[in-house]
Amino acid sequence: MRRLLFALFAIPFFLAPATSQPVEARGGVVVCVSPPAAAVGAAILKDGGNAVDAAVAVAFAQAVTWPEAGNIGGGGFMMIGPPGKEPTCIDYREMAPGAATEDMLAKGEVSHYSHKVAGVPGTVRGLEKAHKKFGKLPWKQLVMPAVKLAEDGFTVNEVLAKGLNNVLASKNTTNAEFRRVYGKSERWKAGDTLKLPDLGRTLRTIAEKGPAAFYTGEPAEQLAAEMKLGGGLIIKDDLANYRAHERSPIHATYRGYDVYGPPPPSSGGIGLAQMLNILENFDLKKHDRWSPEVNHLLIEAMKRAYLDRARHLGDPSFTDIPNHLTTKEYAKKLAAGIDLKKATPSESLAPDISLAPEGDSTTHFSIIDKDGLAVSNTYTLENSYGSRVVVRGAGYILNNEMSDFNPEPGVTTKSGQIGTKPNLIEPYKRMLSSMTPVLVYKDGKPVLITGSPGGRTIINTVLCVVVNVVDFGMPVQQAVDAPRLHHQWLPDAVKFEGLKDHADLVAKLKAMGHTVTGHRQGDAHTIWIDPKTGLITGAADKRIDGKAVRVP
Numbered sequence: 001m002r003r004l005l006f007a008l009f010a011i012p013f014f015l016a017p018a019t020s021q022p023v024e025a026r027g028g029v030v031v032c033v034s035p036p037a038a039a040v041g042a043a044i045l046k047d048g049g050n051a052v053d054a055a056v057a058v059a060f061a062q063a064v065t066w067p068e069a070g071n072i073g074g075g076g077f078m079m080i081g082p083p084g085k086e087p088t089c090i091d092y093r094e095m096a097p098g099a100a101t102e103d104m105l106a107k108g109e110v111s112h113y114s115h116k117v118a119g120v121p122g123t124v125r126g127l128e129k130a131h132k133k134f135g136k137l138p139w140k141q142l143v144m145p146a147v148k149l150a151e152d153g154f155t156v157n158e159v160l161a162k163g164l165n166n167v168l169a170s171k172n173t174t175n176a177e178f179r180r181v182y183g184k185s186e187r188w189k190a191g192d193t194l195k196l197p198d199l200g201r202t203l204r205t206i207a208e209k210g211p212a213a214f215y216t217g218e219p220a221e222q223l224a225a226e227m228k229l230g231g232g233l234i235i236k237d238d239l240a241n242y243r244a245h246e247r248s249p250i251h252a253t254y255r256g257y258d259v260y261g262p263p264p265p266s267s268g269g270i271g272l273a274q275m276l277n278i279l280e281n282f283d284l285k286k287h288d289r290w291s292p293e294v295n296h297l298l299i300e301a302m303k304r305a306y307l308d309r310a311r312h313l314g315d316p317s318f319t320d321i322p323n324h325l326t327t328k329e330y331a332k333k334l335a336a337g338i339d340l341k342k343a344t345p346s347e348s349l350a351p352d353i354s355l356a357p358e359g360d361s362t363t364h365f366s367i368i369d370k371d372g373l374a375v376s377n378t379y380t381l382e383n384s385y386g387s388r389v390v391v392r393g394a395g396y397i398l399n400n401e402m403s404d405f406n407p408e409p410g411v412t413t414k415s416g417q418i419g420t421k422p423n424l425i426e427p428y429k430r431m432l433s434s435m436t437p438v439l440v441y442k443d444g445k446p447v448l449i450t451g452s453p454g455g456r457t458i459i460n461t462v463l464c465v466v467v468n469v470v471d472f473g474m475p476v477q478q479a480v481d482a483p484r485l486h487h488q489w490l491p492d493a494v495k496f497e498g499l500k501d502h503a504d505l506v507a508k509l510k511a512m513g514h515t516v517t518g519h520r521q522g523d524a525h526t527i528w529i530d531p532k533t534g535l536i537t538g539a540a541d542k543r544i545d546g547k548a549v550r551v552p
Contacts (some may be wrong), residue, residue: 018037020540022477025550030054031525033494034070035547036154037061042147042369044137051369052080052134053142055377056127058365060146060203063123064196065487067162067182067397068384069363069453072202072214074399076362076379077262078127079131079249079437081446087260087439092126092244092379093430094119095399097233102425105407112403113388115171115232117399119431121214123379125244128211133246133514137286143207150200150395153193159545161188167385170316177390178397184362198395215239222394241428249439250326252276255470258334258441261462268436268472270325274305276466277331284471290498290518291480292508293340297462298340298467299494299514301488302460306489307349314422315430321422343387343513346492361385362435362453368536370551374446374527376437380453404431414461419488434458444533448476449529452541457495461522469528476528477539484521495519516548 023029028051040061041054041107049057054076061068075094081087092514099118110116125139167173181196188194205213213219220239222250227234249260250269254276261269291528324330338344359503362380367446380399383385387400405425406418423432436459440448448469452461461484466481483498492515499506499518506516525546528537538548 002473003104008047010400019477019481020243020542020546021031023538023550023551025536025538026370026534027551028369028513029105029536029548029550030058030365031467031527031538031540031546032058032062033363033544033546034062034066034129034524035157035545036065036149037070038547038549042551043145044142045369047137049137050134050371051367051373051440053132053137054133054367054369055365056135056317057143057145057379058367060143061149062204062363063396065365066160069379069381070362070383070397071379071386071397071399072123072206073121073391074379074381074386074397075401076126076377077117077266077433077435077437078126079262079376080130080134081260081374081439082134083443087249089247089249089262090124090126090130090244091247091262092527093122093433094130094399095242095428095430096120096402096405096425097235097238098427099233099235099429100402101424102409103427105403105405107116107341107408112383112400115227115230115387115389115398117400118232118234118387118389119404120234120242121399122242123213123473124206124246126241129246131141131334138237140207147200147207147365148201150196150203153195153221156188156190156192156194158190160393161190161192163384167388169350173388176390177392177454178388181390183250193427195536198393200395202394202396208297213359215242219394223391226389233425245371252326254280254466256442257447257470260441261436263316263324264313264319264321264432265430266312266435267309267430268434268435268459268462270313271305271309272436272438272462272466273326274308274331275301275315275459275463277326277328278304279467281332281335284467289468289472290502290505292505292512294339295485295509295516296343296507296512297338300344302487303346303349304334304491305342305459305527306456306487307346310418310420310489311350312422314432318426318429319422341412341512348491349489362455362458364437364451364453364523365405366449366451366525367448367534368527368529369431369448372445374449376439376451378435378451378453378458379438380435401431404433408530415499417446436462438462438466445529445531447529447531448526450524450526451526454522456488457521460484461524465524465526468481472485476537480524480526480541486519486521495518495521497521
């Protein structure tokens with residue numbers, strides 16, 4: 001069974017997240033979950049690198065310092081906003097190996113913590129593609145800080161120590177190499193040093209021989225050998241044939257702002273655009289942010305967008321995705337179907353679908369440089385510490401992204417497992433994602449950079465941040481700290497962080513027919529750029545860990 005991040009870190013839903021002090025700057029800001037990686041990114045900016053250079057360095061550094069989700073064995077999406085030009089998206093989502101079959105995960109017979117659920121990693125190719133088009137500094141200079149962290153070691157803080165202790169105590173962590181690399185004769189504690197020499201060696205190969213070495217050199221040989229030993233599916237040809245893609249973002253307008261998000265195989269851009277288009281039909285500002293009117297509308301918009309996610313979205317190379325999903329006209333029809341006084345039962349929205357949760361250990365970082373180049377990047381291993389398999393000799397953790405496909409053809413359940421055709425497993429197909437790195441523009445310039453981990457909750461976390469800023473004018477740190485809610489069509493239930501602080505709202509939502517439970521949601525490291533003054537404000541989300549580092 002998949003494990004939620006709030007369980008991993010033992011953060012009760014009824015505790016408000018610790019707030020972080022925002023930082024202000026004009027020379028650039030880096031915000032991410034890992035303080036050492038944030039420092040690496042800021043150092044790259046100070047050395048004359050741009051935001052894409054810093055993003056490459058942060059991503060590699062987090063493969064060392066945030067092993068729960070930072071990675072070279074996973075994949076993700078990077079939104080890039082060059083000054084004076086339209087934003088673009090680098091899709092480096094993992095793909096199914098050539099030997100994958102449609103029903104390989106049916107009936108739950110394959111463990112989600114095994115070699116067989118690993119997709120072909122995309123991170124290194126994605127970072128390469130972004131750097132080739134937008135980077136300034138030499139590739140090696142960007143990877144070497146991660147090499148140093150891995151080879152020399154770094155200081156473990158309390159959050160990382162808790163995560164390591166929990167994953168090592170889990171019955172799902174059975175891989176001997178994982179336990180050798182991350183294990184310890186006693187429990188991890190803050191102040192300990194973690195050294196990862198095998199990972200350092202792999203990163204040094206990537207730094208000195210280039211990113212292609214990961215896919216065709218010794219690291220590729222090591223991965224293929226690991227797959228053979230562990231019963232996995234990835235072979236050398238799968239690695240050699242992997243490509244990252246540059247794609248046009250999904251573009252929505254919302255109350256005078258331009259919102260850019262990732263296209264399929266991410267569902268994030270379409271889902272966010274659809275919800276914003278629905279909400280634009282209502283005057284949210286005439287109500288309080290914590291009124292039942294506002295939150296009822298958010299929930300009903302979420303239901304309809306997540307239904308269309310299940311019904312239509314998948315890898316665009318394998319699935320025809322309707323053009324109408326992000327139109328204002330379609331959103332008006334959906335908005336007209338919302339009963340303002342009571343909840344719409346989820347099942348009634350989809351009589352055409354006969355009646356698997358998505359892992360939520362992902363991580364997001366936001367960066368902007370002094371010239372206004374903006375980067376919003378979300379990448380993942382799928383579950384916490386991915387498959388919990390370390391490639392022998394190479395030192396990195398494999399993803400378990402194959403579990404993001406719909407596992408059983410035709411089987412959709414009230415509990416949230418989806419069995420619709422667009423996201424069924426096929427060889428070389430990319431699994432549907434909820435990752436939603438977003439750039440929000442005003443008058444042609446970026447004003448908001450945000451995103452989050454959290455599986456299917458991601459799109460709704462981003463929606464909450466955008467609505468908090470655009471509709472209710474919250475300062476960015478307040479917008480990040482505010483409690484979030486989530487509904488994903490099925491199961492027909494609302495998850496809300498504010499059960500204790502907003503008990504009256506919860507009671508009124510229940511009276512409208514909503515089922516409401518508590519949880520901790522997301523980790524939205526965010527940047528705001530004042531459109532009038534250009535002042536940059538970085539807001540770290542302290543629900544897990546994180547730091548915003550400024551460049552004066």
